[in-house]
Amino acid sequence: MKSNYWQPLLTGILLSIVLGLSLPTYAVESEDSAQQEEPQKGPHNGRLLIEGEFVVELAIFEKGVPPEFRVWVTQKGQPVKPEEVSLKVVLTRLGNVEDNITFSPEDDFLRGSMEIYEPHSFVVSIMAEYGGQQFNWQYDNFEGRIKIGQEIADAMAIKTAIAGPATLVETVKVYGKLATPVDAQRSIRARFEGQIEKVYVSLGQTVARGDLLLTIQSNESLKSYNVVSPIDGVISHRNANSGEQSGDRLLLTVTDNRTLVAELSVFPMDRHRVRKGAQVLLTANGNSVTATGVIDAIDTRTQANQATVMRATIDNKKGLLMPGLFVTADVALAKYAVPLAVKRSGLQSFRDFTVVYAKIGEEYEVRMLELGRIAGEWVEILGGLPIGAEYVTENSFVIKADIEKSGASHDH
Structure with a gap:
């Protein structure tokens, strides 16, 4: 991961802005010295691992199948039969999670025993045996990963939470006006x-x-x-x-204005979804005053604009609302508990995925998500993140910007 140069530059600038300090100075490296040397590629677009005249080409193959390792071996430039090679790959992920992959012969290559799931970010350790000799290689293949010290993370107001169960409330947004009860x-x-x-x-x-x-x-x-x-x-x-x-x-x-009535216009597309007893979260237009209530009356005829007026009783004991105010209301349609959800504020885009950034120690790394239902501030997670994972909820864009600056690649 090409972060040695960009990470301190970006985090230093951000920290200086947050704390009001003068900008730090950095020695500017040349383009050649700032970037890591690209790995040598083989005919199958895999990484070449070379020791003497023994060459292993390790590639992630994903055309028509889930991503998997495939390996081609040559000795002195000549193909080696897959069944003559014993091969094992260990992927060490963030948090010291290990994936142990064995290989079996198939056609002219060795095929890995498991899917290489996202993110493709790990330390790769390769152990091969051929002709009575053993060969070992190791390299870093990081993507979507960055390290930010806790002091800097605090200064940049990066906040986290633990992923777990949540209650999602599906709502519809409607508009109306406050009135005095008869x-x-x-x-x-x-x-x-x-x-x-x-x-x-x-x-x-x-x-x-x-x-x-x-x-x-x-x-x-x-x-x-x-x-x-x-x-x-x-x-x-x-x-x-x-x-x-x-x-x-x-x-x-x-x-007596301690109780008001919100007269809310609900249009035909949502009329059948709103029921008596539905919870209402109301905001007065033009200010931040909020109130709660319950739908307790529904007109039996439509207005000239085809809307149906639904009335919700609103608690106004604090006296912050007045009759005649125009309001916006979120009316609850359904409520359901899910075993795993994250806050929508933490979502970011990464390549073709929607992600959150998991935090382990002082390191942050993308987690590609399979999304379920979305309601309010929550989104249900069907895959890609385990229950109990710590993830970024606020200011995740700072991490995204830092990762993009670092140029972390997706090496296939």
Whole structure:
């Protein structure tokens, strides 16, 4: 892996930016000295392993089959019969995981006994025996791997988590508006028409049940009586002043906004998927205020725009939401537990794969994923990552950039 030059350069620059330090200086190597020498290739595009006149060509073959090792052997430039060679390959992966591969003759080559699964990143140890002689080679074949010290990882805000079970919640996004529940308002009128002697509340004032609102002198009895609030709430309408005749008009309105109703428009393509009792996570447009609720009413007819209005009761005890606000809501459609999931924030692309970066010690390496269902912040993993693996959840793009700078290759 060609990281000796690029890794300290990149991580040093990133660390300097994060910590506000002056940029470090590095000696610039020539292109020839900065890059590792490319391995010598054979006629089957495999790596040549040479000792004297004995040559082993080791290739990863994957045309029409899962990736596997195939080996061709020559002695003094002449093909050696596969059955005359004893061969073993050990792949040592990150975390000291070993794959032991034996070989059997097939046509003019030796065929490996197991699939070379992704990533193709390992130390390769080859042991061959031919004509009473033993031959040994070893080389590094790393890809998608980088080492970053913990101090630097902390400075770059690289965060990790342990892969394991999760509960996925499938949702649909809908839009609507907040309204006041029909039973959350009280209209205050004079029981007996008369002169308003005093108004004790102002518009927007919070009142409790039983608080004094008005004193009115009856026109018939000329006796004064008090009007009190029938509920907790705020004065949302006032049309009364001292000295005025009450008549039979609306004087005050008391509104209880501790509970609101989200009137959500659900269009035909999603109508059949939403049920009463569905959980709702709501966000007020234009700010970050969120609230939760439950769908408890569904209209039986559609609107002019073909949407069906579904109503969710919203807890507003903190008073951060108001009637009339436009909202966006995620309505839960299904909930299911999966044995293995990762956070979507950790996903990156690598070659033709979707990957996460596994962390072992201070080293990070790609893990090619087989994805399942995706819901919310989670994605189900069907293969490519074991339960209990530590993986990067935040700022994985930093690792991707470092790996791309290092030029780690995929050697077949």
